[in-house]
Amino acid sequence: xxxxxxxxxxxxxxxxxxxxxxxxxxxxxxxxxxxxxxxxxxxxxxxxxxxxxxxxxxxxxxxxxxxxxxxxxxxxxxxxxxxxxxxxxxxxxxxxxxxxxxxxxxxxxxxxxxxxxxxxxxxxxxxxxxxxxxxxxxxxxxxxxxxxxxxxxxxxxxxxxxxxxxxxxxxxxxxxxxxxxxxxxxxxxxxxxxxxxxxxxxxxxxxxxxxxxxxxxxxxxxxxxxxxxxxxxxxxxxxxxxxxxxxxxxxxxxxxxxx
Amino acid sequence: xxxxxxxxxxxxxxxxxxxxxxxxxxxxxxxxxxxxxxxxxxxxxxxxxxxxxxxxxxxxxxxxxxxxxxxxxxxxxxxxxxxxxxxxxxxxxxxxxxxxxxxxxxxxxxxxxxxxxxxxxxxxxxxxxxxxxxxxxxxxxxxxxxxxxxxxxxxxxxxxxxxxxxxxxxxxxxxxxxxxxxxxxxxxxxxxxxxxxxxxxxxxxxxxxxxxxxxxxxxxxxxxxxxxxxxxxxxxxxxxxxxxxxxxxxxxxxxxxxxxxxxxxxxxxxxxxxxxxxxxxxxxxxxxxxxxxxxxxxxxxxxxxxxxxxxxxxxxxxxxxxxxxxxxxxxx
Ligand SMILES: Nc1ncnc2c1ncn2[C@@H]1O[C@H](COP(=O)(O)OP(=O)(O)O)[C@@H](O)[C@H]1O
Ligand SMILES: [Mg+2]
Numbered sequence: 001x002x003x004x005x006x007x008x009x010x011x012x013x014x015x016x017x018x019x020x021x022x023x024x025x026x027x028x029x030x031x032x033x034x035x036x037x038x039x040x041x042x043x044x045x046x047x048x049x050x051x052x053x054x055x056x057x058x059x060x061x062x063x064x065x066x067x068x069x070x071x072x073x074x075x076x077x078x079x080x081x082x083x084x085x086x087x088x089x090x091x092x093x094x095x096x097x098x099x100x101x102x103x104x105x106x107x108x109x110x111x112x113x114x115x116x117x118x119x120x121x122x123x124x125x126x127x128x129x130x131x132x133x134x135x136x137x138x139x140x141x142x143x144x145x146x147x148x149x150x151x152x153x154x155x156x157x158x159x160x161x162x163x164x165x166x167x168x169x170x171x172x173x174x175x176x177x178x179x180x181x182x183x184x185x186x187x188x189x190x191x192x193x194x195x196x197x198x199x200x201x202x203x204x205x206x207x208x209x210x211x212x213x214x215x216x217x218x219x220x221x222x223x224x225x226x227x228x229x230x231x232x233x234x235x236x237x238x239x240x241x242x243x244x245x246x247x248x249x250x251x252x253x254x255x256x257x258x259x
Numbered sequence: 260x261x262x263x264x265x266x267x268x269x270x271x272x273x274x275x276x277x278x279x280x281x282x283x284x285x286x287x288x289x290x291x292x293x294x295x296x297x298x299x300x301x302x303x304x305x306x307x308x309x310x311x312x313x314x315x316x317x318x319x320x321x322x323x324x325x326x327x328x329x330x331x332x333x334x335x336x337x338x339x340x341x342x343x344x345x346x347x348x349x350x351x352x353x354x355x356x357x358x359x360x361x362x363x364x365x366x367x368x369x370x371x372x373x374x375x376x377x378x379x380x381x382x383x384x385x386x387x388x389x390x391x392x393x394x395x396x397x398x399x400x401x402x403x404x405x406x407x408x409x410x411x412x413x414x415x416x417x418x419x420x421x422x423x424x425x426x427x428x429x430x431x432x433x434x435x436x437x438x439x440x441x442x443x444x445x446x447x448x449x450x451x452x453x454x455x456x457x458x459x460x461x462x463x464x465x466x467x468x469x470x471x472x473x474x475x476x477x478x479x480x481x482x483x484x485x486x487x488x489x490x491x492x493x494x495x496x497x498x499x500x501x502x503x504x505x506x507x508x509x510x511x512x513x514x515x516x517x518x519x520x521x522x523x524x525x526x527x528x529x530x531x532x533x534x535x536x537x538x539x540x541x542x543x544x545x546x547x548x549x550x551x552x553x554x555x556x557x558x559x560x561x562x563x564x565x566x567x568x569x570x571x572x573x574x575x576x577x578x579x580x581x582x583x584x585x586x587x588x589x590x591x
């Protein structure tokens with residue numbers, strides 16, 4: 001498990017609007033990579049292009065190549081459904097399925113494979129995934145209660161458990177803590193550090209301390225002005241980005257001088 | 260409508276003057292217009308609620324009062340038995356016709372609504388939605404005429420075939436109708452008539468499925484259909500039931516179309532021979548010949564009351580089904 005990601009000259013458009021231009025990046029397997037940058041610079045847009053989730057939005061399309069290990073996910077005949085089962089995604093707002101119990105939520109993605117499983121197999125998967133998301137002890141007595149009854153932080157970890165249960169190669173996270181309190185945020189950050197041993201993780205964050213805490217490498221995105229395309233300005237070791245960036249825009253952003 | 264608007268305009272000056280006058284508490288006087296509007300609105304809401312209940316009560320009282328003659332006679336005393344023997348074939352006929360309509364219409368309506376909300380290109384979905392809504396604008400007498408003179412005859416060979424090949428099933432036993440004016444034809448006509456209401460309720464609710472949950476499903480590697488079963492249907496469940504119940508309500512009460520299509524007769528299990536009748540059709544066909552104040556009229560009003568009660572039960576059942584899984588509805 002766990003694959004590397006390579007983008008080659010990737011452009012993302014919404015209709016005629018070029019939202020992200022010319023991204024070249026290599027993300028190693030079993031690592032945490034943070035995307036930082038001001039609002040509207042295309043972090044979400046680029047992240048969604050990593051598992052073809054942008055295709056859900058009307059008019060969104062991609063030019064260029066995106067390799068998962070050596071396979072281009074935009075190659076002819078590639079089914080976005082296959083891509084998404086290998087590249088999972090955790091969203092900004094926790095979104096467990098409201099009509100499903102905690103247990104059903106964890107199994108939701110797994111069941112899509114269509115594999116028949118016995119009750120005890122299902123129990124193992126649920127327990128494993130919830131352990132993996134550091135949620136087991138909190139919910140083990142109420143697995144049949146609705147997932148929407150949990151706190152925001154627990155819901156987000158439930159969403160991570162649901163993603164992990166599918167056994168993806170890569171997990172994408174779009175500001176997963178922006179709707180959470182500091183304690184829940186720390187719980188998720190701890191979890192990310194653990195998940196890194198098995199998965200390639202890409203996380204968008206507005207919180208620079210968070211990027212510094214969880215990631216090994218950081219990519220800084222910026223936008224020249226409204227209506228202009230977002231670009232990846234600098235990509236380096238996280239410590240380099242925060243202490244010794246080579247680009248002036250990065251320096252201004254991480255030192256908080258950005259308007 | 261006008262009073263909240265009128266009372267709102269003087270609210271602004273009070274806001275400003277409230278600060279200058281030392282005696283008044285700014286917190287008590289602020290936004291008195293809004294408070295007034297709230298009161299007026301809750302009053303109007305209460306009034307409409309009461310009005311609906313009163314109307315319902317009047318209908319129920321009228322029906323009960325006038326149907327006494329059907330179950331009680333001076334000479335014979337209580338004749339409930341006799342009335343039930345008269346009413347039960349009509350009740351069953353009504354339920355059969357409505358059930359056929361529901362079974363045929365619901366999958367089509369859900370399918371069309373799904374196509375409009377999640378599959379068709381936006382421009383096409385508009386025109387399909389418009390077309391379906393047009394179906395609702397056709398008067399029921401037109402449906403009746405269509406069922407009687409076109410659909411019925413067109414179904415005659417189908418009934419013949421069903422009888423020949425599946426005649427051993429009681430539903431297709433008996434003499435196949437030569438005019439096609441059977442309870443099944445009536446059910447098909449009813450299905451077409453309730454299609455628009457179910458479709459538009461379903462479409463509305465499908466469109467409202469939170470993007471959040473659709474994306475959650477897709478990001479797990481769901482196909483579009485799997486996404487629909489994971490995110491759209493669970494979200495829309497209560498809405499689909501409401502739509503179906505609205506359709507059922509219409510099918511139960513539909514008079515003109517059934518009266519025209521069906522050539523009524525005694526209760527029979529066969530769907531393909533003439534026979535059976537429904538309550539609304541019985542009332543429509545019988546009422547002109549029933550002298551005012553007669554026992555026959557009381558009988559017809561009494562089965563009207565029975566229909567009223569059936570519809571009430573249907574609606575309450577629907578509500579119960581909708582509420583049963585409230586904890587999982589995502590409303591919390
Ligand atoms: N669904 C969409 N349709 C059209 N334009 C969009 C859509 N989503 C985002 N954009 C535009 O793309 C640009 C990048 O947005 P986004 O990726 O959300 O930025 P970020 O996540 O960095 O804040 C913005 O200019 C935004 O207005
Ligand atoms: Mg974003």
